[in-house]
Structure formats: C-alpha cells, structure tokens
Amino acid sequence: MGASGLRLGRAARSRRQKRRGAVRSVSLSHLDQSVRLRKFLHQRGFTSTLLQPAHFTDTGRGLQTLQNIKPGEMIISLPESCLLTTTTVLNSYLGSFIKSWRHPLSPLLVLCVFLVCERHRGEASDWFPYISALPTTYTCPAYFSDMVVEVLPAAVRRRAVEQREAVRDMHSSNQDFFRSLQLVLSRPVQEVLTYEALRWAWCSVNTRSVFMSRPSNDFLSGQDNYALAPFLDLLNHQPDLQVTAGFNDQTRCYEIRSVSGMKRYQQAFINYGCHDNQRLLLEYGFVATNNPHSVVYVETDLLCDVLRGDKSLDQKIKFLRENQFLHNLTVSSEGPSWRLMTALRLLSLSQTQFHLWKAALLGQLLCEHTEEWSVHTARTICQQLLSDTHTALHKISLLLHRCEQPIREQLDVVRLLRQEEGSILQSCLQTLEGSVQQAHTTPDVGAVR
Known part of the structure; x- marks a missing residue:
C-alpha cells in the first residue's frame, strides 16, 4: 500500500516538528474533500466510526482513532464496491476499447488510463470524490529532476533512472491505444493523456494501491494485483507495527486488523512491509524515521574501484555473479552484512x-590474514561511501538555497535518506574498529588449509 496524500516532501518538516515537542493532530473530517469522500464511500456500503482523517505534525495527513482499539480488533473493512480495480475499468465506458484492442494491455496501464480519463471528466466522474483527494504531485523518482537524481546513492540512482524510463516507455509505446480513446474525451487526446498525466496516475497506483490478487483475464496481460482503496490508503507506514491485512473472500471486503491495539486519538498506522528506506523512497516517495530495516548498499562498481589493482578481480567478480553473490551486499549500523563479508573473503584470495573460492562462499573462515584483509577492505568501502554521502549532502545544501518548491520537496526527502546513510556508515565504522582489535586477539581456529 502507498503513502498518504500529504506525505510528499513532509519528512524534513516532521523531524523539525518532533524536536519542538509532542505530536499534535487536527481533525480534517469537516473539510469538503473529506465530507465528499465519506459520502461517496457510504453510498457504496462503507461505514466507519473508528477512524477520521486528521493532520499530524509528524507525518502530515493520516487517520486518527476515535476510540481505543483492542488487540485483534478490526480497524477498517472496505467493501469490494469501494475498491478501484481493473474490473472497475473493464465495466466502465473504457471497457469496450480495452477488450477490442489488438493485444492485451497491462493492468497497470489500464488503471492509469482510467485515472487520467476520470480526472479529465472532473465532477462528471463517479470517482471524482476520490480522485480529487489524491495528491497532485509525488516525491517518487519518476518526478525527480536530473539534479535530484544526481545526489541519490548509487543503488537508488540506477533504479530511479529505470523508474523514469519505465513511465516514459509506457507513455510512448501506447500512443495508438490512447488515440483510440478520442471518442470518450472532450479535448484532443494528446492534451489529456500526456506524459505528465500518465506519470501522476502511475505514481498514484504504485504508491497507494493495496495487494489484491485477481483471476487472469483474456483482455489483460501480466499479474493483476492492484487495488486502489479510498480512505484506507490514508493509513501511514510504521516500520515496527504489526497488523494483518488482506481481502476477505467471505465478506468481500479488504480488511485490516490491529495486532497489538491502539489508543484513542492516536494515529492509526499500517505496515507496508519490511522495507529499508531506499525501497520506501523508490516505491512510495518517503523516508521513515527510526527504520530498523535500513541499510546501505554496496554496488559492484564500488568493489571494483576499491580493488582495481587486483589482476584476478574480473574472474572473481564473474565467479560471484555466477553464484548470485553480487546482490544485496549491505552494511547496517551493526556492521557489514554476512553476504558482504563473505564476498570480501573470496575477493581476498x-x-x-x-580451490578455496567455493569454501569462502560457504561461509568457512579461511585464516587470520583473510579476516584482517576483509575487515580492512570493509572499512575502506564504508569510508568511500561516507565521503560520497558528505559530498552529496553538501550539494543538496547548496541546491536547497536556489531551487523552487517542487524540487525542494524532492531534495528534502533525499537529504533525509543521505543523513540516515551517514549515520549508518559511521556506526558501522565504529563496529569495524572493534573487529580490528578483536582480530588481533582471536586465535586462528577452523582455518581451511
């Protein structure tokens, strides 16, 4: 599920506000937007007395509990009639165009086109109360300017570019289908189904949909598991929260239950999954504070740069790649991951x-020299990553003084990610310093000969 409507770029404000005092909230139930949305959902069978929209000083817009919620109690039960899925689109005025198209379309494209067309229809749309409540922009990489992409960590930068290209490809490769929809549009199709409009819809679906597996359909290609869930998608993410969520085939509702319970007038949260902050930024456009899953990734290019004097490096990198050992090499506040240290042990050979390469990948300790070399190399990697982080934070500081508000929102989120990265790397270096001292006092037991 995606981030809430006013989450974009709010993370920097959140930390400043937390320093000033306790979290405060203001009800948003009286606003026209909230009233329209609740009326829209009520007409479709949804009633909720447990939660109300509210603005929180630490997270922006979210949902507030109106009474104590017991462990195991239902938080939200949203009827299927309130969910926006591909079935909704296929049963709409767009259905005949999709079903008669010369090849099956992706569920993501179908939902995106529906959102754009419905926003184009304005108040004439049945879904206007929901669509008008959606954010008008996002802080996902698809929206990032080139200058913002340049200050991202290397691993995020590569995936951010891929995300932008995916949206551009979706727009450019479906122009013929878009033109076929001119009959249902009141303006020229090229003015409605623009790249910017499709990007907005793409981010709306990717950041706000819940997982709901649907049966295969002859008119659609690929997995169909997106469902936009009005009101429910106002729930914000908390990394350490436990809830149960999913579509109930018996009640035909998407249901969320609290595991540990919630106090009255507190913000109700949901857990999007065990995601580190790089993934949260890429998929949802925000960074979670105090995220226990956060790590810093070590890219292959950095390994090659640090070890560029090794004449057998190419062969060892090839061996690691063939054994699927070049992915998810990370460091955390506790130190380098097992995968990273294992890869470094092999690279030391x-x-x-x-004949020892396979033994290294199996996690066997080789000798004291290998351990010392691996720890030293891990320190070098962390130091280079930390230097890159400091350089990026300096660039971000300069850019914030001369950029406009949309770019500032993007930079604020990236700055939080970079600041967290710096903290993780500093903690990891401290851990490695301790490992160096221990390595000199630990006997070489279990060494492979």
Whole structure:
C-alpha cells in the first residue's frame, strides 16, 4: 500500500516538528474533500466510526482513532464496491476499447488510463470524490529532476533512472491505444493523456494501491494485483507495527486488523512491509524515521574501484555473479552484512587459491590474514561511501538555497535518506574498529588449509 496524500516532501518538516515537542493532530473530517469522500464511500456500503482523517505534525495527513482499539480488533473493512480495480475499468465506458484492442494491455496501464480519463471528466466522474483527494504531485523518482537524481546513492540512482524510463516507455509505446480513446474525451487526446498525466496516475497506483490478487483475464496481460482503496490508503507506514491485512473472500471486503491495539486519538498506522528506506523512497516517495530495516548498499562498481589493482578481480567478480553473490551486499549500523563479508573473503584470495573460492562462499573462515584483509577492505568501502554521502549532502545544501518548491520537496526527502546513510556508515565504522582489535586477539581456529 502507498503513502498518504500529504506525505510528499513532509519528512524534513516532521523531524523539525518532533524536536519542538509532542505530536499534535487536527481533525480534517469537516473539510469538503473529506465530507465528499465519506459520502461517496457510504453510498457504496462503507461505514466507519473508528477512524477520521486528521493532520499530524509528524507525518502530515493520516487517520486518527476515535476510540481505543483492542488487540485483534478490526480497524477498517472496505467493501469490494469501494475498491478501484481493473474490473472497475473493464465495466466502465473504457471497457469496450480495452477488450477490442489488438493485444492485451497491462493492468497497470489500464488503471492509469482510467485515472487520467476520470480526472479529465472532473465532477462528471463517479470517482471524482476520490480522485480529487489524491495528491497532485509525488516525491517518487519518476518526478525527480536530473539534479535530484544526481545526489541519490548509487543503488537508488540506477533504479530511479529505470523508474523514469519505465513511465516514459509506457507513455510512448501506447500512443495508438490512447488515440483510440478520442471518442470518450472532450479535448484532443494528446492534451489529456500526456506524459505528465500518465506519470501522476502511475505514481498514484504504485504508491497507494493495496495487494489484491485477481483471476487472469483474456483482455489483460501480466499479474493483476492492484487495488486502489479510498480512505484506507490514508493509513501511514510504521516500520515496527504489526497488523494483518488482506481481502476477505467471505465478506468481500479488504480488511485490516490491529495486532497489538491502539489508543484513542492516536494515529492509526499500517505496515507496508519490511522495507529499508531506499525501497520506501523508490516505491512510495518517503523516508521513515527510526527504520530498523535500513541499510546501505554496496554496488559492484564500488568493489571494483576499491580493488582495481587486483589482476584476478574480473574472474572473481564473474565467479560471484555466477553464484548470485553480487546482490544485496549491505552494511547496517551493526556492521557489514554476512553476504558482504563473505564476498570480501573470496575477493581476498589469489587466483592460485581457486580451490578455496567455493569454501569462502560457504561461509568457512579461511585464516587470520583473510579476516584482517576483509575487515580492512570493509572499512575502506564504508569510508568511500561516507565521503560520497558528505559530498552529496553538501550539494543538496547548496541546491536547497536556489531551487523552487517542487524540487525542494524532492531534495528534502533525499537529504533525509543521505543523513540516515551517514549515520549508518559511521556506526558501522565504529563496529569495524572493534573487529580490528578483536582480530588481533582471536586465535586462528577452523582455518581451511
């Protein structure tokens, strides 16, 4: 599920406000937007007395509990009639165009086109109360300017570029289908189904949909598991929260239950999954504070740069790749991951020690020298990553002084990610310093000969 409507760029404000005092909230139930949405959902069978929209000083817009919620109690039960899925689209005025198109379309494209067309219809749309409540822009990488992409960590930068290209490809490769919809549009199709409009819809679906597996359909291609869930999608993410969520085939409702319970007038949260902050930024456009899953990724290019004097490096990198050992190499506040240290142990070996390469990947300790070399190399990697982080934070600080508000929102989110990255790397370096001291006092037991 995605982030709430006013989450975009609010993370920097959140930390400043937390320093000033306790979290405060203001009800948003009286606003016309909220009233229209609740009326729209009520007409479709949804009633809720447990939660109300509210603005919180630490997270922006979310949902507030109106009474104590017991462990195991239902938080939200949203009827299927309130969910916006591909079935909704296929049963709409767009259905005949989709069903008669020359090849099956992706569920994501179908939902995006429906959102754009419905926003184009304005108040004439049945879904206007929901669509008008959606954010008008996002802080996902698809919206990032080039200058913002440049200050992202390397791993995020690559995926951010891929995300932008995916949206552009979706727009450019479906122009013929878009033109076929001119009959249902009141303005020229090129003015309605623009790249900017499709990008908005793409981010709306990707950041706000819940997972709901649907049966295969001859008119659609690929997995169909998106469902937009009005009101429910106002729930914000809390990394350490436990809830149960999913579509109930018996009640035909999407249901969320609290595991530990919630106090009255507190913000109700949901857990989007065990995601680190890089993934949260890429998929939802925000960074979670105090995220226990946060790590810093070590890219292959950095390994090659640090070890560029090794004549057998290419062969060892190839060996690691063939054994699926070049992905998810990370460091956390507790130190380097097992996968990273295992890869470094192999990289410490010479070409003449090829017979030990497999043993290294199996996690066997080789010798004291190998351990010392691996720890030293891990320190070098962390130091280079930390230097890159400091450089990026300096660039972000300069950019914030001369950029406009939309770019400022994007930079604020990236700055939080970079600040967290710096904290993780500093903690990891401290852990590695301790490992160096321990390595000199630990006997070489279990060494492979």
